[in-house]
Amino acid sequence: MATSHAQKVGRWALAPSLAALTVWAFVPLAIAIYFAFLRYNLQSDNTGWFGLNNFYYFVNDPYFYKDLFNTVALVLSVLAITIVGGTGLAILLDQPFWGRGIVRVLMISPFFIMPTVSSLVWKNLLMHPVFGLFAAIQRFFGASHVLDWFGTVPLLSVIIIVSWQWLPYAALILLTALQSLDLEQKDASMMDGAGPVSFFRYIVLPHLSRPITVVILIETIFLLNVFAEIKVTSVGGFAGNLTYLVASQLNEATDIGEAAAGGLIAVVLANLVSIFLVRIVGKNLGT
Amino acid sequence: MGKIKLNKVRKAFGEAVIIPGADLEIKEGEFIVFVGPSGCGKSTLLRLIAGLEDLTSGKIEIDGRDVTDTAPGSRGLAMVFQSYALYPHMSVRNNIAFPLKMAKMPQTEIDAKIAKAAKTLNLTDYLDRKPGQLSGGQRQRVAIGRAIVRSPQGFLFDEPLSNLDAALRVNMRLEIMQLHQDLKATMVYVTHDQVEAMTMADRIVVLNRGNIEQVGTPLELYNKPNSLFVAGFIGSPKMNFVEGNTIGVRPEHLDISDKKGEWQGTVKLSEHLGSDTFLHVDGGKRGQLTVRATGESQFGPGNKIWMTPQKGRLHHFDAQGRATK
Ligand SMILES: Nc1ncnc2c1ncn2[C@@H]1O[C@H](COP(=O)(O)OP(=O)(O)O)[C@@H](O)[C@H]1O
Ligand SMILES: [Mg+2]
Numbered sequence: 001m002a003t004s005h006a007q008k009v010g011r012w013a014l015a016p017s018l019a020a021l022t023v024w025a026f027v028p029l030a031i032a033i034y035f036a037f038l039r040y041n042l043q044s045d046n047t048g049w050f051g052l053n054n055f056y057y058f059v060n061d062p063y064f065y066k067d068l069f070n071t072v073a074l075v076l077s078v079l080a081i082t083i084v085g086g087t088g089l090a091i092l093l094d095q096p097f098w099g100r101g102i103v104r105v106l107m108i109s110p111f112f113i114m115p116t117v118s119s120l121v122w123k124n125l126l127m128h129p130v131f132g133l134f135a136a137i138q139r140f141f142g143a144s145h146v147l148d149w150f151g152t153v154p155l156l157s158v159i160i161i162v163s164w165q166w167l168p169y170a171a172l173i174l175l176t177a178l179q180s181l182d183l184e185q186k187d188a189s190m191m192d193g194a195g196p197v198s199f200f201r202y203i204v205l206p207h208l209s210r211p212i213t214v215v216i217l218i219e220t221i222f223l224l225n226v227f228a229e230i231k232v233t234s235v236g237g238f239a240g241n242l243t244y245l246v247a248s249q250l251n252e253a254t255d256i257g258e259a260a261a262g263g264l265i266a267v268v269l270a271n272l273v274s275i276f277l278v279r280i281v282g283k284n285l286g287t
Numbered sequence: 288m289g290k291i292k293l294n295k296v297r298k299a300f301g302e303a304v305i306i307p308g309a310d311l312e313i314k315e316g317e318f319i320v321f322v323g324p325s326g327c328g329k330s331t332l333l334r335l336i337a338g339l340e341d342l343t344s345g346k347i348e349i350d351g352r353d354v355t356d357t358a359p360g361s362r363g364l365a366m367v368f369q370s371y372a373l374y375p376h377m378s379v380r381n382n383i384a385f386p387l388k389m390a391k392m393p394q395t396e397i398d399a400k401i402a403k404a405a406k407t408l409n410l411t412d413y414l415d416r417k418p419g420q421l422s423g424g425q426r427q428r429v430a431i432g433r434a435i436v437r438s439p440q441g442f443l444f445d446e447p448l449s450n451l452d453a454a455l456r457v458n459m460r461l462e463i464m465q466l467h468q469d470l471k472a473t474m475v476y477v478t479h480d481q482v483e484a485m486t487m488a489d490r491i492v493v494l495n496r497g498n499i500e501q502v503g504t505p506l507e508l509y510n511k512p513n514s515l516f517v518a519g520f521i522g523s524p525k526m527n528f529v530e531g532n533t534i535g536v537r538p539e540h541l542d543i544s545d546k547k548g549e550w551q552g553t554v555k556l557s558e559h560l561g562s563d564t565f566l567h568v569d570g571g572k573r574g575q576l577t578v579r580a581t582g583e584s585q586f587g588p589g590n591k592i593w594m595t596p597q598k599g600r601l602h603h604f605d606a607q608g609r610a611t612k
Contacts, residue, residue: 184372187339192386192433193360202385206376 029267035260042254054261063245068269070155071241074162075223075273081163082219083212086170091204093171094178104175108168115165119232122161123150154235161229166222170215177211178204209285213278220274224266242266288350289363289440289473290315291336296345298331298497305331306497308345313441313475318467321477322484322520323494329477332494333443336475337366350440360389365434366443369450371426373418373433379405380414383432390437404432424455431466441473448483460487481521485509493517515608524565526602529573533604538565538579540600543586548593552576554586568592 039050058064093104110118126133127149135146149157181204189199227243230236236244242262249259291313298306305328313319321329334340336347338359346355354362365386373382383404387397405411408428418426427447434442444463448456464487467474478484484491485505493500493508493516501508501517512518518526518535526535529550542548543566552568564584570576578594586592603611 182370182372184368184370185374187334187337187359188366188368188372188374188433189385190339190359191337191364191366192437193389194385195360198389202377203374206374209376 032260032263035257036264038257040255040257040260042256050257054255054257055265058245058249058258058262058265061245061249063240067240067242067245070239071224071243071266071269072273073155074159074226074239074241075220077159078163078166078223079216079219079277081159082166082170083215085163085167086174086215087208087212089167089171090174090178093175104172108172110165111168113165115226115228116232118165119161119229122157122164123233127157150233150235154233154239157233158226158229158235158239161233162223162226166219170219173211173215174208177208181207205285209281212285213281216277216281217274220270220277224270224273242269288315290348290350291441291473291475292348293336294346294348296332296335296347297343298328298335298340299343304497306335309497309499311492311499311502313473316471316473318464318474318476318487318489319492320484320488320490321475321492321494322481323479323500324520325479327494328497329479329494330445331497333366333445333475333477337364337443338362339366363440364443365437365439365441366445367427367430367434367447369446371418371430371450373426373429375418378415378417379410379421379429379432382418382429383436386433386437400436404436407435408432423451424459427451427459431463435466435470439472441475444474444476446478447476448478449480463487482523485521491521493520511610512602513610515604515610518602518604518610524577524579527576529570529576532608533606535602535604536596536600538577540597541576541578541594542597543578543580543584544593544595545586545590546593548595550576550594552592552594554588554590554592557584557587559583566592568594570594 036054037050037052039046039048039053089107093100093107097103113121124131127135129135129146129148129151132149134149138146147153185203186199189203194202224241225243226241227247230240230244231247236248240248243266246259246262246266249255249262291311293309293311296306296309297304309332321332323329331340335342338354338357342355346353348354349362349364374385377385380401383401384397387400392400401414402411405414408431410425410428410432413421413425413429418429421429427450430447447463448459451459460483463474463476476483476487488505490502490504491508492502495516501513503511505521508517508521512521515528515532515535519528522537524538526537527541528535550570550573552570552573554566555569556567558565558567562582564580564582566578566580566584566586568576568578576594578592580586605611
């Protein structure tokens with residue numbers, strides 16, 4: 001137990017970072033809230049109080065429901081892929097094999113590549129219907145008609161690209177967590193008659209539930225903001241998300257008020273999605 | 288049920304041979320203790336019996352059945368680990384239920400067994416807690432509970448008391464012995480503490496660098512150690528060795544006098560335990576000797592004393608450290 005003196009010192013020690021955090025997080029949010037209620041369009045002089053109209057127009061944008069769906073679909077699919085795949089990769093990388101150190105370093109490299117760059121690589125070198133590796137593979141197996149990824153399955157294409165970027169992150173966090181699992185637990189569960197599947201289900205997964213929650217929270221924040229991948233691959237019209245919609249309000253329609261309203265809606269959505277996901281993990285993994 | 292037979296069991300980790308070749312028969316219902324210094328391979332031998340390590344060569348039988356390649360969970364054995372190895376995210380109830388759940392036992396039966404085990408081990412009030420909320424002794428009980436619910440034919444204990452404080456250790460020692468009487472199952476118990484070995488065992492197996500030095504009842508090992516190693520390891524304080532390690536005599540088998548005797552020496556230190564006094568004596572060319580005097584000894588540091596080994600209490604060893612006669 002900390003003494004009251006220690007608590008007081010602790011509070012003062014925390015104060016600067018709290019102040020910085022407040023300025024950092026709160027000021028932009030406050031400005032966004034303020035703008036969201038203004039008529040504020042760079043193409044018009046007519047500014048002033050606008051009530052809930054910005055929200056009304058954003059929600060009634062012809063793209064709104066489609067982009068809302070895309071946002072949620074993108075977040076959920078990438079989360080599912082990176083967590084399931086990341087758990088699998090983490091278990092593989094936890095096994096002793098030759099060159100494990102190097103493989104682990106290589107693993108994280110997609111995470112260091114700028115989203116714009118990796119999107120370009122995926123767009124032009126892998127998924128391109130003429131020059132792309134995937135098309136070449138299809139043709140090698142005798143396909144006369146190759147898949148036009150961005151034309152036929154734009155959302156899936158974005159999901160694949162984003163998953164590729166986030167898989168190493170999830171795998172690395174989960175690998176670190178796996179390494180902290182006490183090996184005697186494995187021995188004990190074997191003595192108790194648990195096979196590999198039961199060991200995974202009853203010992204490993206609950207052990208991973210907290211790191212999985214962390215991965216979900218952090219990834220959700222970033223995945224709601226996916227933009228470069230959609231912009232670079234020019235699939236915004238079909239696979240755009242709310243971030244993309246906000247950006248088009250800003251850039252194409254220059255409507256700052258409506259963009260701010262859209263941003264607030266996205267913030268609320270982000271919170272709803274993460275609360276919902278964390279609940280699910282807590283219920284199913286933590287026994 | 289619960290007869291365990293080791294046949295030329297050998298274990299090497301890569302180049303390092305830890306158990307060169309062990310032959311041992313553990314009888315039904317026996318309390319057998321593996322004792323030896325740290326790193327001598329006690330845990331390895333226990334884990335071989337459990338099936339947690341693969342044999343390099345040799346054979347293990349339980350009740351006449353060859354289990355050398357049988358999975359740990361199918362050998363009819365339960366194990367209590369040194370660090371308890373409880374499942375931290377499960378309640379005490381689920382920890383104890385885990386082996387039953389793995390055996391696909393119906394829930395009503397599981398509940399009954401847990402209630403019974405909890406009652407035996409005084410855990411009824413703690414069933415819904417997590418292991419992290421329990422004291423060391425309670426965790427130990429949960430580990431034992433998890434072991435007994437399956438009614439195994441044999442129990443394996445790996446230094447189960449070494450993480451407990453002294454008072455609790457004595458208590459748990461008695462509880463485990465009581466458990467052995469009640470369950471009548473075979474128990475294999477590993478410890479580096481020879482006092483634990485002497486007090487608990489039906490028979491003791493002394494291990495030295497992976498080799499079985501001697502197997503026998505506590506008193507057999509005390510009275511007739513067949514090597515210098517066993518003689519030095521069993522008994523506290525340690526046996527005195529003189530004449531270039533060819534003769535040994537226990538501290539309690541030296542009579543002392545201030546007038547006459549066979550060996551002379553000067554008392555350097557005395558330790559008073561109340562019931563006994565340990566005298567540490569400089570025996571001249573015989574080196575440092577320890578003498579155990581009953582009650583409060585009249586001798587103290589600086590006193591010159593004579594020591595006489597009791598008749599028939601000398602142990603003789605050859606140059607290889609084997610007991611002669
Ligand atoms: N998995 C392993 N790999 C390599 N060496 C091991 C392994 N397990 C134990 N050893 C070695 O075997 C020897 C005996 O260990 P152990 O059986 O744990 O001794 P004890 O339980 O008697 O203290 C030690 O020298 C230890 O380093
Ligand atoms: Mg050990």
